[in-house]
Amino acid sequence: MKCVVELSEAEETTLQQLSINHKHRDTRTRAAGLLMLGRRIKPKVIAEQLGVSGQSVYNWSHAWRDSGVVGLMGGHNGGRPPALSDAMITTALEVARTESLLTLAQIGQRVQAVHGEPLPCRIETLGEALKREGFSFKRNRYALKKSATKRSAS
Structure with missing residues (x-):
């Protein structure tokens, strides 16, 4: 089958916009x-x-012929599954909303206690999930004492 595409004016405009803005x-x-x-x-x-590759161009042509614009949009539903379940994220959100002075580690401990299993990811992943929901955390900073940084004169 030949790799020929006939485009209407509306399809051409749509493809131009997709090629620039998607x-x-x-x-x-x-x-x-x-x-x-x-x-x-x-x-x-x-x-x-x-x-x-040349085969990719032929694949695009066939996808366009079979499904139109929808054929171009496929391929973005894969990837690694989320480490945290929706239930764990919901629990973390509830804990963070009800008790505002907890650290991220304490929120993680509460989630573990409620679900009866350890977090399946690093604590930073839980922090990222909470950040996506609008929460922010300050990390603890260790200040250097002046006495510890002074050098004795010899």
Whole structure:
């Protein structure tokens, strides 16, 4: 099957906007590649210009033909599963809201006590989850005493 894409004016405008504004780089690249295919540029040339394999350009063409714009958007639902369960995050949020003077370590201990199991991640991961919900923490700082830094004159 030939790698030819016929674009309407609305589709071309949509692809131009996607190639400029989409948050994922690979979607921007796919949109740019399809625009080039619509302008009758050969897939091998497109692959060289965009720094992808020739097969990728053919895959974009088939995805466009089968699903349209939705075919370009796929591929962003993978990745590593979250270390903390939603229940643990909810518990941490409740503890942080009800008792505002706790440290992050103390919140982690409360979550462990409620769920009866150790945190499946580092304490910093719990801190990041709480930061996403609007909480912030100050880390403890150790001040140097002047007497400890003075050198004796010999």
